[in-house]
Amino acid sequence: MTETRTGSVETAYRILLVEDDEGDALIVEELLEDTGLRFELITRTSLDEARTELTRGPVDCILLDLHLPDISGTKAVTTVRDLAPHTAVIVLTGLSEAQAGTDAMAAGAQDYLVKGKVDADLLRRTVRYAVYRSETERVSAEAQAVRLHAEENARLERGLLPQPILGTSAIAVTTRYLPGAKSALLGGDFLDVVEEDGLLHAVVGDVSGHGPDAAALGVCLRIAWRSLVLGGHRGTELLHLMERLLVAERGSLPLFATCALLTLDQNARTATLHLAGHHGPLLTTSRGTHELRATHGIALGVAPEVGNWQPTVIPLPRSGSLTLYTDGLTEGHNGAAPGRLEVDGLLTLIESLPPADPATFLDRLIEEAQTLNAGRHTDDLAVLRLDWDAP
Incomplete structure (x- = not known):
């Protein structure tokens, strides 16, 4: 959530774009402007730069290119998920990578988008749903941790x-x-x-x-x-x-x-x-x-x-x-x-x-x-x- 200049609170997304192609990065930024979403966009060109950015503070969504200078393929997805396990990850694939998006989702991404086939409406829906699913997964994981904690303490209670x-x-x-x-x-x-x-x-x-x-x-x-x-x-x-x-x-x-x-x-x-x-x-x-x-x-x-x-x-x-x-x-x-x-x-x-x-x-x-x-x-x-x- 981000506070506006008028003092009201509106939903805003802090988005990290990890893309080494300047042209593709510009297209994504322009599409985001057309979505009507409130957002803050941070662009990094490698996994190493993304890792540094994630240590500075949380983000709501990561738009991840699968071909970076220092990592590529589903390994990029699993690495990013390890760095930010409760953050939505949307993979950006090329036109010729028919299987890449499915493999990325199997590796932990919330969704994928094909470069050149994305419009503002699709990007808006994808970001919103991916963030929602990621938040749901986080809440579910926390509830599971609480349940396991309670079960462990119940076993200790019977002993103490x-x-x-x-x-x-x-x-x-x-x-x-x-x-x-x-x-x-x-x-x-x-x-x-x-x-x-x-x-x-x-x-x-x-x-x-x-x-x-x-x-x-x-x-x-x-x-x-x-x-x-x-x-x-x-x-x-x-x-x-x-x-x-x-x-x-x-x-x-x-x-x-x-x-x-x-x-x-x-x-x-x-x-x-x-x-x-x-x-x-x-x-x-x-x-x-x-x-x-x-x-x-x-x-x-x-x-x-x-x-x-x-x-x-x-x-x-x-x-x-x-x-x-x-x-x-x-x-x-x-x-x-x-x-x-x-x-x-x-x-x-x-x-x-x-x-x-x-x-x-x-x-x-x-x-x-x-x-x-x-x-x-x-x-x-x-x-x-x-x-x-x-x-």
């Missing part, structure tokens, strides 16, 4: 956000997940819950970095955790096995992961924590919310085989909730106040929110934290909340 395996306990599980990147559906954080032998096991983890590599590694660690827990592995042994898998799967990438393991025994009213480079969860009771103090250990993959993760056993009230989360919830900015929100700011924010059911409360908490951050820091965010009310 599984359905909890719960037994007969009355513990309510609420989860929330938000990626840091605007164009992504998922990031490198992961969470899971499994109830086995009367105990509820939970994990929240955060793979360093962003993008598909971090997400894929998060899926591996989450699946490994679930499989190992169901296989009877617990605590320090479980973390060593997860670290071995991380080192094997990351290859040469400098990735590591923090995680918090929690085992909740409702009968004994205790929670056993193992922290690998991760912060402690929050305990909420009728008296308020505070961070549980626990022994910290090194993140997985930072110093393989060195980790010495010690358990911390914490007594629990008859009624309450535990919230495990990744640092995407606390590393955002604290509104107008200097610095990050951090745990203290998060606790203040929690105390300021009105009581609500777990799902509504988490939604409000995340919304308020993101409002304070105002988009100044982006990181993946995973939250897992466990609520219980013993008889």
Whole structure:
């Protein structure tokens, strides 16, 4: 689209003519003048000159002679299509080249015109339809890319956000997940819950970095955790096995992961924590919310085989909730106040929110934290909340 001198906006075409014959180039220019189209014509005499022009900015249509000093035939078409895959290409052929136009279209051109048999009406229709078809192809390709992206993220979602395996306990599980990147559906954080032998096991983890590599590694660690827990592995042994898998799967990438393991025994009213480079969860009771103090250990993959993760056993009230989360919830900015929100700011924010059911409360908490951050820091965010009310 081009703005006219009067300020109105009309359809205009930026046309690149690649033709080394001055006479033929002049005829094309005169025909374009007679079409009534609004256009800007750029003439180049070789593929090399056309390549330079295409790096300066997009064009709507390329009128391409098949016999240039530096390239000829269908190879010219395929090369131009590689340079400008979403630009309409119309080939100019000679009177004696009966098959050239068909071959050019098979190679990717939208249409072809025979020199000496073109009038203004034909040129106008050909340019308009070729540009329309090219635009349709571009939109279709973008839609296909979006669909494939959504399918890939759906597969990752099944890996990162599984359905909890719960037994007969009355513990309510609420989860929330938000990626840091605007164009992504998922990031490198992961969470899971499994109830086995009367105990509820939970994990929240955060793979360093962003993008598909971090997400894929998060899926591996989450699946490994679930499989190992169901296989009877617990605590320090479980973390060593997860670290071995991380080192094997990351290859040469400098990735590591923090995680918090929690085992909740409702009968004994205790929670056993193992922290690998991760912060402690929050305990909420009728008296308020505070961070549980626990022994910290090194993140997985930072110093393989060195980790010495010690358990911390914490007594629990008859009624309450535990919230495990990744640092995407606390590393955002604290509104107008200097610095990050951090745990203290998060606790203040929690105390300021009105009581609500777990799902509504988490939604409000995340919304308020993101409002304070105002988009100044982006990181993946995973939250897992466990609520219980013993008889």
